[in-house]
Amino acid sequence: MKEGFRQAMAWLHTWAGLTFGWLLFAIFLTGTLSYFKEEITQWTQPEIVPHQVSAAASVDRAQQWLQQNAGDARRWFINLPDERTPELAVSWTNAKGRFERKSLDSLSGVPVQARESSGGEFFYRFHFQLQMPYPWGRWLASLAAMVMFVALVSGIITHKKIFKEFFTFRPRKGQRTWLDGHNAVAVLVLPFHLMITYSSLVIFMTMIMPLSILTTYGKDTQTFFDDLFPAFKSAPAAGTHATLAPLSPMLEVAREKWPNERVGLVTVNNPGDAGASVTLTASGADHIAHQPGTALTFDGVTGELKNETRMSAASLLLAGGLYGLHMGHFAGPFLRWLYFLCGVGGTAMIGTGLVIWLGKRRLKHARSDVIPFELRLVEMLNIASMSGLMLAIVSFFWANRLLPVGLAGRSDWEVKTFFCVWGLALLHALARVFLRDGRTAWREQLTLAALLFCSLPVLDAVTAGSYLRLSLEQGRWVLPGVDLTALATGLFMAWGALRFRGDGKAALAVRPTTPSTGEPLSPDAPGDRVIATRTPIVQEPR
């Protein structure tokens, strides 16, 4: 009975993992990149240079500029710069209801002529919207998150020797190594995997689990969102003109009220009107838990503090905690890199899982040269979703540097480049897998990716060398950091490409015994056992 249950779980793990593996790989990889969203944006818009300016000075400049250029707007947003975002972003809804946005230089207060690029925002948006129209992308991403959760839990149940093989990784043993790697990266980083998957479900809670909100707020869901985002609670305009009070003294009040927090966002409703109000929202970077309800509201004309809200509902705090853990806004450089590496681990877990699925089934056909259609199809999708995605990512960065600055719809062209290259990688994988073999496709795509990643620092130095030099002189490591990470990624791709030399017999090999202990290989998963008994053993050439 118990074995039957484990078999069923193994089946679930195998097929849930296969069908959603390709999509999950892309979600995990772009999500991992999103931990460096602001840094990627800095790289893609090097014109926006960080300055050491106080929040009060920034907000004064923003107010001055908005008063002159968007005095008739219904609402202003001022995003204050911090150590990760150099940009002083102002946005407003104009009288016609259209949303506009400019980034100001935080020192001089004039708009920066930065190249148009979505930067890190693209990867972040793709991570949960999948470049699909609202709400379909979010639904698909939520579904993928649920499948991920199912795959994690069923994987834990399937993995019989979770404690006995806790420290086990046996390198250079073909299929065994892949399985060990899959297990090791899954088990050792399990707290991260569970946190990230479960919290992603909580983030979309309002969408996929509306019941908890409906029971408390009934049909009046607007009240729920008003409680959550006090800055957007709209008050009607009085219709009479009144000068807006200066915003920087309000920041002083906020500093007294929140000694350990910074203001991240300033929202002004009805500026220039007698009914104006100003809401200061705390930056998310000072707490683990995301607290969207923490805000101070001021009268826009007298500058008096009118209202102070702080999120208190326990369930929202829990959800906010999971949200905050998922986003990692609070993480300093060290923890941020750990987040990134854990994300890479999750991506590797999905990738190795896909490789194992194919490897096991390929073993059955090791003697004959004919590989059935469905296995070729899986191999093609594996290649396109892994090395193809790496190619697409690197070409996004290349497009950012090579597309002319004045090109209309420039940031769209970057995104188009990303998807075109991904599509081309798919076609290339299709042609190679069905007309030749998958190893050639892997080798060629990884080689190209290695070349593009490794030469990205050179491209950066040639096309935007002045910014790179300036940031090195000032001891800022974001731009060179992105370049060095690209170089490291390129070297990893090159290592991967080298593994695909030769005709591929070595990769399929399974040794009959483990030399260190001499005990016969004990297959864990039921699927393993099938292979171990049925397939001929191909000796790895020494």
Next chain:
Amino acid sequence: MLLVTLLCYVGFAALSLSMPRHYADLAGGTLSTARGRSLKVLGGCALLVSLIVALGLQSTGFALVHWFAALMGSAVSLVFLMSYWPRQALWLAGIVAFVSPIVAFIQLLA
């Protein structure tokens, strides 16, 4: 944070040594039952102490996040070292076990 990570590494190293197979790979020879048990207790204690240290340094939320980070980071590094440089992994564990009281002392003074 450094102390927490060091203690996690020592803890996991002791736990891996408490398994006969890893003991043979890392230290050589066979593992007696008594030594296996004491290594297991030692490993468990090191992990527990690391959690207590983390909780003593920061607020609960940050302490837990940092502790899990140290836990995952040290386990991954240990498994990586054990697979390719088993001797060095053991040496490192020994050095770390020696260094961590010194770090603890410095942290107490600071």
